[in-house]
Amino acid sequence: MPRPTAVSSALFERARAVTPGGVNSPVRAFNAVGGTPRFIRSAAGAWLTDADGNEYVDLVCSWGPMLLGHAHPEVQARVAEAVARGTSYGAPTEPEVELAEEIVSRAPVERVRFVSSGTEATMSAIRLARGFTGRDVVVKFAGCYHGHVDSLLASAGSGLATFAVPGTPGVPASSTELTVVLPYNDRAAVEKVFAEHPDRIACLITEAAPGNMGVVPPEPGFNAFLAESCRAHGALFVSDEVMTGFRASKHGQWGLDGAVEGWRPDLMTFGKVMGGGFPAAAFGGRADVMSRLSPEGPVYQAGTLSGNPIATTAGLTTLRLATDEVYAHIGAAADTIKVAASDALTRAGVPHVVQSTGTMFSVFLTADVGERVRDFADASTTDQAAYAAFFHAMLDAGVYLPPSAYEAWFLSSAHDDRAVSTVLDALPAAARAAAAARG
Numbered sequence: 119m120p121r122p123t124a125v126s127s128a129l130f131e132r133a134r135a136v137t138p139g140g141v142n143s144p145v146r147a148f149n150a151v152g153g154t155p156r157f158i159r160s161a162a163g164a165w166l167t168d169a170d171g172n173e174y175v176d177l178v179c180s181w182g183p184m185l186l187g188h189a190h191p192e193v194q195a196r197v198a199e200a201v202a203r204g205t206s207y208g209a210p211t212e213p214e215v216e217l218a219e220e221i222v223s224r225a226p227v228e229r230v231r232f233v234s235s236g237t238e239a240t241m242s243a244i245r246l247a248r249g250f251t252g253r254d255v256v257v258k259f260a261g262c263y264h265g266h267v268d269s270l271l272a273s274a275g276s277g278l279a280t281f282a283v284p285g286t287p288g289v290p291a292s293s294t295e296l297t298v299v300l301p302y303n304d305r306a307a308v309e310k311v312f313a314e315h316p317d318r319i320a321c322l323i324t325e326a327a328p329g330n331m332g333v334v335p336p337e338p339g340f341n342a343f344l345a346e347s348c349r350a351h352g353a354l355f356v357s358d359e360v361m362t363g364f365r366a367s368k369h370g371q372w373g374l375d376g377a378v379e380g381w382r383p384d385l386m387t388f389g390k391v392m393g394g395g396f397p398a399a400a401f402g403g404r405a406d407v408m409s410r411l412s413p414e415g416p417v418y419q420a421g422t423l424s425g426n427p428i429a430t431t432a433g434l435t436t437l438r439l440a441t442d443e444v445y446a447h448i449g450a451a452a453d454t455i456k457v458a459a460s461d462a463l464t465r466a467g468v469p470h471v472v473q474s475t476g477t478m479f480s481v482f483l484t485a486d487v488g489e490r491v492r493d494f495a496d497a498s499t500t501d502q503a504a505y506a507a508f509f510h511a512m513l514d515a516g517v518y519l520p521p522s523a524y525e526a527w528f529l530s531s532a533h534d535d536r537a538v539s540t541v542l543d544a545l546p547a548a549a550r551a552a553a554a555a556r557g
């Protein structure tokens with residue numbers, strides 16, 4: 119049964135009059151699935167309540183950050199205490215030191231610098247990589263999202279290893295002419311780009327496990343191969359763990375491959391979970407590289423609200439509470455939902471592929487890729503009409519999925535039996551709706 123949306127609809131009308139598309143980040147507008155975006159009034163644990171009073175199990179979790187669920191009592195208490203001490207000083211504070219120590223203890227980085235968004239983190243990491251190496255070219259993969267940095271909003275040019283073209287109006291060609299975009303999981307393409315530009319590549323940046331085209335895990339050894347290729351050619355390997363960091367596992371995606379195989383990125387970026395629901399992000403890495411950053415070194419970077427005491431308190435409290443048990447719980451809930459989603463889709467006759475890395479997973483409604491989705495071209499075969507029908511059937515049954523077919527489904531430690539069974543109960547009818555809508 120469709121749920122009431124009168125209040126959300128009215129808010130959306132007002133929002134559209136004062137904000138482009140009525141939202142402050144495009145995917146929130148439901149453009150990919152149609153219908154009225156729900157304005158959220160409050161959230162607790164695994165549940166969202168919208169402005170019309172509808173409740174939903176949240177499988178977006180603010181696009182990753184809410185690892186402990188919404189309004190976690192201890193995070194709220196620490197944040198309230200921090201707010202009472204003042205909200206920003208523009209001078210260093212103890213929570214920044216503690217959060218940096220926590221990150222250094224979990225991820226293979228020796229130094230970190232805080233910023234306010236993942237976009238800022240990748241932008242700064244690339245500047246630092248260029249400043250450190252004295253080179254200009256940046257290599258990235260199609261389908262990997264690193265925030266809305268000009269040089270990274272790029273599409274592949276006409277051939278492999280040629281320079282990219284702007285991915286959106288407003289990015290000048292001069293911003294992408296030093297970017298090369300390659301197909302993900304493609305070793306030959308990586309070898310070719312290093313062969314063609316042996317002394318020009320400052321860094322290769324990749325999502326540690328892409329989540330922004332849906333979850334497309336690196337093939338076994340692929341990240342190790344990237345790290346080694348960079349090392350062999352004097353380029354830096356920048357692993358973007360804004361999504362996977364402290365989410366895919368306690369040690370992020372690196373905990374699932376680098377820690378096992380014995381390699382480290384030169385630079386990493388973090389965001390989402392480490393901000394505990396506040397605008398905090400970071401980049402970090404090798405001490406010799408990070409020491410090139412101002413004020414220690416010459417590469418300029420700064421931020422008025424960087425390391426904000428409220429945001430760092432929320433992030434620190436979240437990470438301290440993100441124990442092995444939290445990851446085990448999320449992993450088990452994810453497994454239950456993955457299996458049930460796949461069963462329901464199979465029974466309804468909807469071709470699909472479920473992929474995961476650590477506790478993160480996605481469901482691709484595609485008939486065209488065989489056993490797995492390997493890169494952006496594969497991900498693009500998703501049946502968007504089928505997903506839209508699936509999404510709305512789930513929403514009507516009280517489950518808030520990502521309003522886009524190319525996203526991970528996020529869970530939290532607050533997703534208990536009641537939340538998970540609400541999802542399981544909703545799946546069969548949603549799968550039938552997807553079957554009926556298949557294009």
Ligand SMILES: *Cc1c(COP(=O)(O)O)cnc(C)c1O
Pocket residue numbers: 234235236237238240263264265266325329330358359360361362389390399
């Ligand atoms: C979300 C994300 C970003 C951008 O972070 P913002 O805080 O939205 O700027 C960068 N990289 C990856 C991998 C992300 O998932």
